[in-house]
Amino acid sequence: MDFIRKIVEEDIRNNKNEGRVHTRFPPEPNGWMHIGHAMAIYLSYSIAQEYSGLFNLRFDDTDPSKESMEYVEAIKEDIQWLGADWEDRLYFASDYFEKLYDFAVGLIKAGKAYVCDLNVDEIREQRGSLTEPGVNSPFRDRSVEENLDLFKRMREGEFEDGSRVLRAKVDMASPNLLMRDPIMYRIKRVSHYRTGDDWIIYPSYDYTHGESDAIEGITHSLCSLEFETHRPLYDWFVDELLAIGKIEHKPRQIEFSRLNVTYTITSKRRLLELVDGGYVSGWDDPRMPILAGLRNRGFPASAIRMFLGKVGVTKRKKNIDMGLLEACVREELDRDANRVMAVLNPLTVILTNYPEGQEEYLEIPNHPKDESRGTRKVPFSKVLLIERDDFMEDPPKKFYRLTLGREVRLRNAYFIKCNDVVKDKSGNIVEVHCTYDPETKGGSAPDGRKVRATIHWVSKSHALKSEIRLYDRLFTREDPIGISDYNPDSLTTITGFVEPSVGEAEPGTHYQFERLGYFFTNLQEFSKDTIVINRTITLRDTWAKIKKQHLSTRKKGQRKQKKKN
RNA sequence: AGCCCCAUAGUGUAGUUUGGUUUAGCACCUCAGGCUCUGAAUCUGAUGACUCCAGUUCAAAUCUGGAUGGGGCUGCCA
Numbered sequence: 001m002d003f004i005r006k007i008v009e010e011d012i013r014n015n016k017n018e019g020r021v022h023t024r025f026p027p028e029p030n031g032w033m034h035i036g037h038a039m040a041i042y043l044s045y046s047i048a049q050e051y052s053g054l055f056n057l058r059f060d061d062t063d064p065s066k067e068s069m070e071y072v073e074a075i076k077e078d079i080q081w082l083g084a085d086w087e088d089r090l091y092f093a094s095d096y097f098e099k100l101y102d103f104a105v106g107l108i109k110a111g112k113a114y115v116c117d118l119n120v121d122e123i124r125e126q127r128g129s130l131t132e133p134g135v136n137s138p139f140r141d142r143s144v145e146e147n148l149d150l151f152k153r154m155r156e157g158e159f160e161d162g163s164r165v166l167r168a169k170v171d172m173a174s175p176n177l178l179m180r181d182p183i184m185y186r187i188k189r190v191s192h193y194r195t196g197d198d199w200i201i202y203p204s205y206d207y208t209h210g211e212s213d214a215i216e217g218i219t220h221s222l223c224s225l226e227f228e229t230h231r232p233l234y235d236w237f238v239d240e241l242l243a244i245g246k247i248e249h250k251p252r253q254i255e256f257s258r259l260n261v262t263y264t265i266t267s268k269r270r271l272l273e274l275v276d277g278g279y280v281s282g283w284d285d286p287r288m289p290i291l292a293g294l295r296n297r298g299f300p301a302s303a304i305r306m307f308l309g310k311v312g313v314t315k316r317k318k319n320i321d322m323g324l325l326e327a328c329v330r331e332e333l334d335r336d337a338n339r340v341m342a343v344l345n346p347l348t349v350i351l352t353n354y355p356e357g358q359e360e361y362l363e364i365p366n367h368p369k370d371e372s373r374g375t376r377k378v379p380f381s382k383v384l385l386i387e388r389d390d391f392m393e394d395p396p397k398k399f400y401r402l403t404l405g406r407e408v409r410l411r412n413a414y415f416i417k418c419n420d421v422v423k424d425k426s427g428n429i430v431e432v433h434c435t436y437d438p439e440t441k442g443g444s445a446p447d448g449r450k451v452r453a454t455i456h457w458v459s460k461s462h463a464l465k466s467e468i469r470l471y472d473r474l475f476t477r478e479d480p481i482g483i484s485d486y487n488p489d490s491l492t493t494i495t496g497f498v499e500p501s502v503g504e505a506e507p508g509t510h511y512q513f514e515r516l517g518y519f520f521t522n523l524q525e526f527s528k529d530t531i532v533i534n535r536t537i538t539l540r541d542t543w544a545k546i547k548k549q550h551l552s553t554r555k556k557g558q559r560k561q562k563k564k565n
Numbered sequence: 566a567g568c569c570c571c572a573u574a575g576u577g578u579a580g581u582u583u584g585g586u587u588u589a590g591c592a593c594c595u596c597a598g599g600c601u602c603u604g605a606a607u608c609u610g611a612u613g614a615c616u617c618c619a620g621u622u623c624a625a626a627u628c629u630g631g632a633u634g635g636g637g638c639u640g641c642c643a
Binding site for chain 2: 001002006026027028030060062063065066119120123124127128129130131132134161162165174175176177178180183185186187188202204205206208209225226227228229230232255257262310311312314315316317318319320321323324326327328330331334339368369398400401409410411412413442443444451453454455456512514515516517539540541542543544545546
């Protein structure tokens with residue numbers, strides 16, 4: 001059990017908050033949710049679930065300059081997709097503006113806040129530094145009446161943007177810079193996407209966040225480590241407001257470390273460069289570490305949840321293997337994806353002893369480990385397509401697949417034996433001629449003879465031509481900086497041939513293309529007539545490893561040879 | 566430089582609160598092998614860690630102090 005759950009359990013045991021558990025996720029609607037946010041969302045949601053508590057979604061929309069309703073809708077969709085449910089508790093900090101204003105007035109009356117006429121630069125100068133204390137603002141000791149009057153006039157629009165702010169009167173000598181009379185309100189003549197032009201002063205994050213939590217009765221306010229230094233300020237506001245009776249509940253902020261994944265960046269600025277530079281099709285490109293991107297790629301939400309569960313919750317800096325996320329995706333899809341056959345890089349196979357013009361429909365199980373998923377009919381005929389990689393004229397030692405004179409199995413069909421290779425003028429193999437053994441229908445020989453390999457196939461005349469988008473990792477480096485580490489091979493679009501049953505699928509269907517990987521019918525572009533399919537992820541490929549090892553040992557051998565010479 | 570946070574195999578994490586029951590557990594990765602109508606899945610096995618120093622104690626990954634290493638903090642962003 002992680003440290004946050006331990007705190008929650010102890011609070012329940014002590015009957016703190018009357019034993020209630022209430023969490024929230026507080027995004028600012030100014031950008032796309034990424035895999036890191038998924039952790040925050042799912043942690044808060046699942047803790048509420050586990051302890052029979054409640055989970056709120058609250059948009060922290062206190063800076064109108066970059067927020068919009070489009071982001072609100074997109075974020076809601078992402079959270080829903082992830083499986084976190086806020087039920088009817090959708091809130092906006094902007095709904096609390098009037099209340100927050102009233103709280104601020106209370107703080108002024110209590111002598112805990114003042115209007116400061118210093119400009120941005122002056123405030124920065126007077127804040128001091130990491131080692132030196134700040135100096136008090138000359139406006140720090142204004143009378144309550146003057147502060148009240150000025151604050152009211154700030155709201156009414158009497159002053160220019162940036163000319164005055166409301167500050168909390170905390171401690172200009174605090175070693176925590178955030179406690180040096182932080183800004184509570186600034187004047188900003190910008191229309192808000194929800195409150196329009198009702199306000200020209202907007203509350204800051206530090207002032208808004210804990211108060212919104214208190215208003216909603218949040219018990220455990222979970223956030224990432226960068227807010228750790230904000231906690232004393234969070235507590236200060238809550239305590240002062242508690243003292244003057246403006247609120248009656250004290251939430252507790254707890255910080256955990258952010259999620260970083262190898263081969264990935266979540267920096268908005270750097271991701272934007274990829275979008276702007278046309279390296280990806282948009283923020284929701286299937287290669288992006290953005291939730292909408294992962295969804296388009298075909299990563300199941302359940303895999304992301306599993307991943308999050310395995311990663312855990314601590315305060316240590318994390319750097320998690322992309323391989324772990326990929327392993328989760330494979331695990332979920334292995335269980336959930338129906339199997340079909342598709343050929344991505346075709347080579348024509350002619351069954352010389354199969355009757356011309358004949359076709360038959362083979363009944364093939366949709367999932368080898370799950371009979372309840374039923375079967376489908378797959379057409380078989382004289383002319384087939386197999387994967388070009390599955391035939392080698394001059395095979396290396398451990399290559400078990402088709403080659404001249406060798407017998408292999410066509411998956412769920414017949415044994416075939418290769419007798420002949422047909423080449424064009426430049427020596428490229430254009431087709432291979434095989435004979436099939438009618439006795440081996442279904443895939444096994446009555447005489448008990450074995451084959452070493454099984455390869456997949458489609459019937460050439462029945463197969464559906466389709467656009468296949470082969471996605472790979474966005475970056476070439478484990479710790480990418482940005483555009484300079486862009487993987488040019490992260491997307492390859494090819495024409496592939498899929499068995500006819502795929503044409504009947506809905507957009508957003510997961511498949512395993514046997515021996516190739518997990519694929520996903522494109523959510524936006526797939527239809528019966530234009531088949532567009534994303535490769536979500538390849539299968540684990542031990543053969544590729546063997547090949548690599550061979551290559552490297554051969555190179556080493558060559559080097560040794562050279563040395564001898 | 567001041568303040569705050571963190572420290573277990575390649576990676577992530579359990580164990581630390583309440584010291585012994587741990588030859589430090591699990592997962593991913595890696596390697597070897599078994600099985601196989603997917604070179605997939607699955608199964609078996611292997612390699613591999615308590616940052617350091619000092620103290621307390623019969624006993625320290627666990628408690629104390631210090632050091633070292635890593636991270637955060639000087640927006641009228643969140």
